[in-house]
Amino acid sequence: MSRKQIIIGGVGDEAGRRADRGGGGAADDSGCPILHVDMDAFYASVELLDRPELKGTPVIVGAPGARGVVLSATYEARRFGVHSAMAMTRARRLCPVATVIPPRHGRYAEVSRGIREIFEAITPLVEPIASDEAFLDVGGARRRLGPPALIARMIREQVAERHGITCSVGVASSKFVAKLASRACKPDGLLVVPADQVVEFLHPLPVGALWGVGERTEQALVRLGIRTVGDLARVPVATLQREFGAVGAHLAELAWGRDDRPVVADAPDKNIGGEETFPHDVDDPETIRRELLRLSERVAARLRAGGHVGRTVSVKLRRSDFTTITRSRTLREATDVAKEIYDTARALYEAAGLERVRLRLVGVRVENLRPAATATRQLSLGERETGWREAELAVDRATRRFGPEAVRPASLVRPPSGAMGP
C-alpha cells in the first residue's frame, strides 16, 4: 500500500489539489519564510506503520478503558465525528467499528526525534510546539536549499520516505498564518499563502480559527455578530479594545494577518506537569489529596532531573461533567521540592471549593521555569540546614539505583485508588 492510500475522500482530494497549486511553484513564496509542519494523525499513523492491516480503516489511539480519552484518530475515524480529546466512550458510540489501540508514547517519541532531525538539518530555527508539530524559519536556508515552498516539499518527502507517515505544511509570512495554512491543507498537503494574499486567505475563515480565540472569545464575538475573520477585521480597534481589553487590539492585528512573533529555536520547557484521570469519579478529598501528592512527587522529580526550578504551581480539576477549573499561585521563590509543590497544590484544591464535588481528573503543573543553577533560597529563622530538598535529592539517588517506587511518601505506599481499578 502506498502512503497516498491514507488519504481517502473529498478532504484529501481537495487538499491534494491545493498542494499541487501551492507546491508547484506557481504561488509566490518570496515573503514566506515560516513553515508550520504538522504530522497527520500522528499517533494513529505511527500505529499503522506497525499494523499495516488496519490501513484504510477507522483507528483510534487512546486508553481503551471507559475513562480513556482519544489522543489521535485516523481520518477514517474522524469522518464519524471522532476527534482528539474526546471521551473514549463517546468516540466508541460514534464509531463502533473503530479499532482502539492503547498509546505507546515511547514509540511516538522515537519517531518524533527522527522528524526533529530532519528539521534541524534544514535550519537551527526550529520551534517544536508538540511532539508532532513545529514551526521552522527557513529564511536563512534559501540560498543553500532553495525557496520555502521547495523546502516544504523536501520535508514532506523526507518524512514520508524515512518514517512512512505523512505531514502537512503551511508556508506563510507569519507563524499563525502558516499554522492556519497547514490546517487548511490537511491531510498530506502543502499550502503556500503568499504574503500579498494573506488577507484574502484569512477573511473567509471563521473567527474561531484564529490563534488565541477560544470557545469563550468566539462566543462573545458571535454575539456581536462577528462570525468570520473578515467581519472581525472591519470592526474598529477601539470597539474591540472596549470589549476584550488588550486581547482586542491583538485580535485586530491578527485579523489583518499581522503577527510578528518570531520562531524561537529550542524553547526550553516552559512548564512541567502531570495529570491523572481517575478510574471512577472521586469525591473523597483524601483520595484527591493523595493523587495531588503523587503528581507533585512526579513533577518535582522531573524538575530536578531536568535541572529546572519553577515559581508558579497550578492545579487542574475536572468535574464529572467535564467542566474544568485551573487555579494557580506564584510562590515567593522558585522550587523543585515536591513538598512545596504539594502544599501549594493542596491549598489551591482546598480553596477551589470543590471538596465533596465529584472529580474526573486532577492535574499538577509547575510553570515559570528557570535553570536550577540560578535558584536561590531565602533562609528562614530556625530552619534546619538540611531540609526537604536534601531529603528528596536522596530519594532521587535511591530511585536511580533501585527503581522508581523504591522510596515514596508513606501515604502513597498503599496503592492510590488510581491503581486499584474497578
Next chain:
Amino acid sequence: MMFRIDRDVLAEAVAWTARSLPARPSVPVLAGMRLEVTDDQRLKLSGFDYEVSAEVTLDLQTGEPGVVLVSGKLLAEITRALPAQPVDLVVEGSKAVVTCGSARFTLLTMPVEDYPSLPSMPPAAGRVGSDMFASAVAQVAVATGKDDTLPMLTGVRMEIEGDTVTLAATDRYRLAVRELKWQPEPSDFQAIAMIPGRTLAETAKALGGTGAEVEIALSSVGGTGEGMIGFSSSGRRTTTRLLDPEFPKYRSLLPTEFSAHADLSTASFVEAVKRVALVAERNTPVRLAFHGGEVVLEAGSGDEAQAVEALPVEFDGDEINIAFNHQYLLEGLGAIDSDVARLHFTTSTKPAILTGGKPVDDGAVEDYRYLIMPIRLSS
C-alpha cells in the same frame, strides 16, 4: 445638641479619630463618628470597628449636651476643607448642620442608639515618652509579616519586665528587637502582649510628636482570653484587641557569638544597596563580599542585567561572602537610627545581625537588633 469650636482643633481631632474607622464597615453604623457634648462642656469624638477604638476629648467654650452620629469620612473631609474660622455644629431633628464662615453643610445623622459602646480603658500599667515609644515601635514594626493568613507573624510582641519593655517582631526572614525603659505602675509589673503590628505602628505614630507621655493600659495580662491594650496621651485614647500571645522563641534564635563584624557608613551603604538593587528583581539577593578593607556589592545574575559596586569597610574577623534580600537589608538600615551600621556574621547561611555601630558582645544591653536571614545561593 450644639457646640462651637476652633476649626484647626476640630479638624485635627476628627482626622485622628477617623483613622480608626473601618474602610469597609461590617455594619453601616460603624462608618459613623460619634460626637458627644458632655454636661461638663467637653466634646468627645469616637470611632470603633470592634477591633480598634479611638476617642478624643476636647474642652469646649460653648456647647449644649447631646450626642449625634454622622459619617466619619465625610466629616473628616469637610473639616479639613473648612476656612480658618470658628465652626458651629447644631443638631436639627435628623440633620446635623455644620456652619463655618459662610459655608454651611447639612449632614444626615445615623441612629446613635445602634452604635456599640466603646470598650472601657483597661487598668493602667505604666508610662513612656511618646516620641521614644513611636520610634521604638517603628523600628520593630518594620519586621512584621504582611501575610494575614499567619496572624502570629503580623503582630508586635511586647514583653514587660519591671522597667524594661522589649518589643519584638518577625516575619520569619528577619527579626527586630528593641528594648526601652519606662515607668511601670507598680514597679514590678510584668506582662506579655501580642499587638496587631499595623495598628500599633499607626497608633504610636499618631500619639508621637507631641513630646507628652503615653500611658499604656493592659488587660488580661498573660492570659489567653480577649486581651486588650490601651494607649492614651493628651486627651486621646485608643484601644485595640490583642492577638494570641503565641510567638517564636526568639531569644534562642539570636546568635550571641560571631566570627566577624563590619562597620559601614549607613548612608553610603544604603545608597550603594539601592543602586545595585536596581537590577535585582523582588525577593532576589544582593551579594556582599567582605574582603580586606572593602565590601563588593553585586546583584543580578546569568543573562540578566548585573551591577557591582565597592565600598570601604572596617572589617574584623573571617572574610565572608553573604547574600541578603535587598529590601530586608534596606529596611534594617533604615531602622537602626545610626550613622554607622555594624553587621555581625557567623557564616553565610547563619543569621546576621545589624546594629547601630555598637558591639553586641560587650555585655551591655543592646537597644536595637535587626536579625536578617541570608539568602543561600545555589552554587
